[in-house]
Amino acid sequence: MGLLQIIILVLVALSATSVVLTRDPLPQSMAASFYGLLLGILFFIFQAPDVALSQIVVGAVALPLMILLALAKTRGRAE
């Protein structure tokens, strides 16, 4: 397998780890967005453009956005 694949795979693993270890949800949503983007790139390299596109709109945009909104909701009433 190509060097590019190896690099991206390792980056995906590292990025996933950082998503999990970022305990504060606000920075975590940013990390998750970056992770979604990396996965999207990986899927492009795996010759899966359909999945990659879906991963980018969903994983890098939609899900982090919803997390942010949920946070806004719960932050507002933190005592």
Next chain:
Amino acid sequence: MSRRGRLFVFVAGALGISALFVWGFSGLPDFGVQPSVYGEQLSERAVDERHATNVVAATTFDYRGLDTMIEEFILFSAVIGILLLLRAQRDEEEDAPHDMAESRRPLPTSDAVRVFGLGLIGPTILFGTYVVAHGHLTPGGGFQGGVVLASGLLLVYLAGEFLSFERLAPEKLMEATEAVAAWTYVAVGLAGLVAGGLFLTNFLPLGRIGDVFSAGMIPLINVAVALEVAAAFVLLSDEFLEQAVLVRKRDRS
């Protein structure tokens, strides 16, 4: 359990699972060598049989169309579930629903952001439509395009106000759109019955390979899915946004 006890149980389990994965995954073919029987077969026949150049779309919406229909209903029921969950809450909180033109403004939006956002709306919608319409030809389709379309509507929120977003995408309309889109998928399936085939059998002409109007019912389903996804996503954002707005309002008062 104490934090440490929990971690201990987990680590013990995780070690076991790692061993299990090594044992199981080692039976897989080497990465990048073996095409599957099923996948190869579909790649060979999809263009001829379905006149769709995107084999993934042909698989998703035709050969394995039932999966996608059910998946659409997963989305549908999740949205209904969220409406149910958050609506109960809103009823309790929205004590005085009429005073709010002023306080509903969540954040003062700067002019630069506003112009930027407004400028993006057109291209976004256009791009979304393109992605949906060419789903059977090139990468993309109802899901990806649907989210893009919804983002176009959300830009209105970014550019302007929550209120105008509400006006553009009133909740009732979105709910109805979502239901109609979900219903359309079933109706397409039933149309296959009426046309003399089985449920989800293609009943439209296949057209010329490469045309936007080709591949039978796939573009139609793509549009239904796009509407479903876009409406669902707008509804979800709207539902969460409204929650956030209500909270800010309360904090201010």
Next chain:
Amino acid sequence: MTVLPYVVAAWLFLIGLYGIVTSRNLIHLVTCLAVTQSSTYLLLLAIGYQEDATAPIFGDIPMDAEVVDPVVQAMTLTDGVVSVTVSALLLALAVQTHKRAGTLDPNALRALRG
């Protein structure tokens, strides 16, 4: 290196579970769940991948070209949409829980004992 994709998939699965087990915030937990789920995308796509083959889209390539498996891609697409949907539902539950209990910390939520 040919096992690397499988190793990474296993890693994503376990690290996500680790996050869930040790999470102190339900929203954080839902994100970790999404990480766990991404392991299945990677596994499926890696199984369907073929060296030197292109995407299964016959727009600009000859009809007899080698392409990667379209079925795993269809499955991953479905899986991905399901995943984000479930995440949204769980987020709504988390928001609602926060409203009732005033906290998102699983350690503080102990109403269902015994």
Next chain:
Amino acid sequence: MTELPALAVAVPLAGAAALVGGTLLKRRRLIDAVAVAVAAGVTVICALLLVESTRGPIVYWFGGWEPDNGLALGISFAIDPIGAGLALLAAGLATAALVFSWRYFDAIGGLYHVLLLVFLAGMVGFTLTGDLFNMFVFFELMGVSAFALTGYKVEESEPLQGALNFGVTNVIGAFLILTGLALLYGRTGVLNLAQLGAALQGTEADGLVVVAFVLLVAGFFIKSAMVPFHFWLADAYAVAPAPVCVLLSAVMSELGIYAIARVYWSVFEGALGGQAPGIRVVIVGIGVVTALIAAVMCFLQRRLKRILAFATMSHAGLFVVGVGLLTPAGLGGTAVYVVADALVKATLFLAIGILLHRYGSGDEYHLHGRGRELPWAGLLFVIGGLGLAGLPPLGTSLGKSLIQQEAALLGYSWMPAVFMVASAVTGAAVLRAAGRIFLGRGTRDDSVRTEDEDEETETSGGEGRTPLVMVVPAALFALLSFAPGLIPAFEHSTTEAAHRFQDRQAYQSAVLQGVSPPLPALVEQSSSPLKGLVSGVVSGVLAIGLALAALSWGRLPLALRRAASPLARVLSGLRNLHSGHIGDYVAWLTAGLAALGGMFALALR
């Protein structure tokens, strides 16, 4: 007629989408009527499918994609009597739940009905499908609608936590299933169950096959709540509305077990069948442990729904024993037992719903003596409690005795003792609660004050009278729960169905070649009904005795109560494991998966 398989799923889904229109119009009675009509329609469809499937498997290829040279291109439903029977059970119970809900909720709109119909479609599709990935998708559909239904309304404190625990653990279960599927696909390159079975047939059972089997079994064990994957269940049932509990408890748990049977016989038996004794030990062992632990937990509860939640789990453990015997007689006995038990649990959950509707509480101490004015509801509880205990002539006794007989033939001579304990203890818990509520026996409150004094209710409570639409379904189920034991043909036809279910060659040729071989002639099994009668009566009497002992605990000799105190310590340790903490649950799930893998690895080495 040929379109029935598709309609079984399309009708409830189309109905659900159409009902959204009804919610926008805010016509509650219209919504109720349409929802009940749709569910009743699905019931009829499933009944027709059941009748038709007794003549041979029904195979339906969606989109008309029939196999090409024996290779499946599309998705098929492959319907046999057991799958169709479960679908019928789900549809019938959903109809009853909707009728019951007519007057049960006052303030809710139609979204509840929409979700219930989607849930029904998910369950029906799950039982009928013949494709592994499609099974996963239906599993998720069932899950998503069930989480939302569980978390939607508040009865006791922190209800959403129950839905969250339910959601997170079940989603992880779905990942396990998908990972197992990916392994199988990597090996065989196909997804149709029959095709998978054909591809694995006669191959060596190496690590990949075993691990795929472990992952699928673990995923489905999460759904059916086997120890140690069970923690979510009591949390979810304690908070779900009573009519939803009927579906969760009487069908959804069973579907996990059905799925294990389905994948074992259609996919894995060809590769793993030679090592059936090893698999049997593991699965039966897990069933036994679950049955006993859950029975104990059941007896320790005071909230009616939690009592029933653990009773559900305990009996699901017994179902797993029946299926895990891996023989036609074991599966047939389980089928009888599942139907009978479903009717009993439906009766009980609806009876609890009636109490909640009337008194706004589902706690046996709060309700102490208040049920005196509702003797008929007390009767429902007593029938239910004795049904759980398996007293003849209730149908449960027949199912249990069939499984016990088969277990004894396979060398598990101690199995009747397990069945007796699990049945008697779960039955006793219900009878004890009934004695306290309807007769005012026992103490008014125990020493422990509960934290949920201000429990909210899912219905308005305090209703002066109970509407007929709530009484009739409950009474109907109580009557029906006698039926399986009294109709002799029922036992015969389930045994036949079980034989067919396990005939992998016939399944493959029906699905892939479209040819149904003639049905094999059945060997009549000599059953001794007397034996079942004795053990049934014994557990019934034991249950009554235990319930009476619990109600007069304070009056028992002090020495006896002292002797029980070490036991109490063990029990409180067990209770503490059920912490309500999602992190704990997932940690146990991880360890459980590893343990399950280890056990299968040893058994199948």
